[in-house]
Amino acid sequence: MSAPDPLTALTGAATPPQANGEAMFEAPWQGRLFGMAVALNEAGLFEWADFQARLIHHIGVWDRAHSNPTPAGTAAAPYAYYEHFGAALNDLVTRTTPLTAAEFDARVREYRARPHGHDHDHDHDH
Amino acid sequence: MTHDPDQEQDQQDDHAAEPAIRAEALESLLIEKGILDPAAVDEVIERYNERVGPMNGAQLVARAWVDEDFRALLLRDGTEAVNRFEFRGGQVDKLVVVENTPAVHNVVVCTLCSCYPWAVLGLPPKWYKDPAYRSRVVREPRAVLREFGTRLDDDVSVRVWDSSAEIRYMVLPERPPAWADLSEEQLASRVTRDSMIGVEVLA
Numbered sequence: 001m002s003a004p005d006p007l008t009a010l011t012g013a014a015t016p017p018q019a020n021g022e023a024m025f026e027a028p029w030q031g032r033l034f035g036m037a038v039a040l041n042e043a044g045l046f047e048w049a050d051f052q053a054r055l056i057h058h059i060g061v062w063d064r065a066h067s068n069p070t071p072a073g074t075a076a077a078p079y080a081y082y083e084h085f086g087a088a089l090n091d092l093v094t095r096t097t098p099l100t101a102a103e104f105d106a107r108v109r110e111y112r113a114r115p116h117g118h119d120h121d122h123d124h125d126h
Numbered sequence: 127m128t129h130d131p132d133q134e135q136d137q138q139d140d141h142a143a144e145p146a147i148r149a150e151a152l153e154s155l156l157i158e159k160g161i162l163d164p165a166a167v168d169e170v171i172e173r174y175n176e177r178v179g180p181m182n183g184a185q186l187v188a189r190a191w192v193d194e195d196f197r198a199l200l201l202r203d204g205t206e207a208v209n210r211f212e213f214r215g216g217q218v219d220k221l222v223v224v225e226n227t228p229a230v231h232n233v234v235v236c237t238l239c240s241c242y243p244w245a246v247l248g249l250p251p252k253w254y255k256d257p258a259y260r261s262r263v264v265r266e267p268r269a270v271l272r273e274f275g276t277r278l279d280d281d282v283s284v285r286v287w288d289s290s291a292e293i294r295y296m297v298l299p300e301r302p303p304a305w306a307d308l309s310e311e312q313l314a315s316r317v318t319r320d321s322m323i324g325v326e327v328l329a
Contacts, residue, residue: 024174024249029146032153034174034249035167040156043166052291056238063257081240081255083145090152097161107151112144 030082037089046092054088179248180319182213183296186223186246187322188314191301200298201225213245221246224287225298226324231282232297233271233324235263236289243294247319254323264288274325297324304329 025031041048062079094101156162186207190197200207204221221243224232236242237260242250253259263270267284271277278284287295299321305313305328320326 026252027146029149031171032167033149035170036149036153036156036162038170039162039166042170043163045161049291052239052241055240059239063261066257079257080145081252086145086148086152090148093152093156093161097156097159099155099159099161103155104151107155108148111147111151 025082030085033082033086033089037085037092040089040093045096051088051092054091055084058084058087174244174249178213178244180246180317180322181314182211182248183243183246183319183322184314184317185211186296187298187317188310190298191313192310197298204296208245219291220293221296222287222293223296223298224285226300226327228300229282230285231271231278231324231327232285232287232295233263233267234287234289234295234297235260237261237264238290241289241291241294243289243296246296247322251319271325274320276325276327278327297322299324299326299328302328 025034037051040046041051059081062084066079090101090104093099094104153162153164153167157164186200190200196207199210200223204223205219207223208221224234226232234242236254240250240255242254259270264286267286268278271284289295299317301313305316308316316328318326318328321328
């Protein structure tokens with residue numbers, strides 16, 4: 001079976017709302033991170049408690065740097081839960097797989113350097 | 127310093143793109159190295175979208191309301207009660223169900239991150255993970271509940287339960303008197319996610 005193009009997966013249809021609830025993810029990349037973490041955990045790469053420990057670490061760093069949160073329900077706080085989730089996943093992956101942080105950084109630089117709009121077929125005419 | 131809205135917009139776009147790029151980079155490398163099956167990622171997302179969600183918890187609550195033995199089991203050993211329902215997918219290590227009464231209102235939080243009973247409530251709403259809720263509901267639960275539109279009488283005591291990776295909490299809400307004649311299925315369709323987190327009182 002050939003792997004689907006991850007780019008297509010990332011930019012494909014938005015995740016549908018959860019039954020009896022709201023949309024699970026605000027952006028497709030959040031769903032991919034969640035799916036990766038659960039899939040790797042279920043494949044036995046790491047214990048969920050170890051992931052949780054890294055997540056608590058990254059969230060704790062943010063919490064200590066922002067000790068005056070805004071009232072519940074407002075969107076003013078620049079808090080991005082899934083960025084912490086991603087950082088925790090990166091910690092676990094580099095600890096439990098042959099993938100290195102250097103390889104990851106190189107891939108990020110490569111993707112960052114792609115021309116703007118690389119994933120669109122249509123032309124922006126403005 | 128001059129303010130250039132266009133430049134600011136570009137920076138915001140770049141900022142929004144960065145986490146997506148990082149997630150994409152991670153997934154592509156994991157797939158290339160044969161560590162991750164991309165179909166497994168799709169399966170997890172599909173599972174949580176379609177099968178694991180607050181409707182599972184709502185079924186537990188409705189059953190507890192109509193079946194006294196099940197209610198006793200749910201409160202004594204939530205994990206065992208969940209296992210009897212055989213919900214597919216969704217991990218629950220240890221589920222503790224806390225019961226609202228006329229004298230006690232329970233509310234659930236995870237102060238350190240986002241621990242939540244996935245198997246019965248699905249994934250947590252955004253506000254559950256936000257720093258404001260995590261820190262304030264412990265300090266001033268009544269004020270936070272008021273912001274959710276939930277007003278409790280002064281003689282009702284509030285208990286806040288802090289979840290962890292080991293223990294997940296769910297609230298068994300009170301059954302509104304007006305729902306006395308509803309069937310179990312009808313009851314389950316009316317139990318809300320927020321009432322099982324404890325920020326809402328059903329009415």
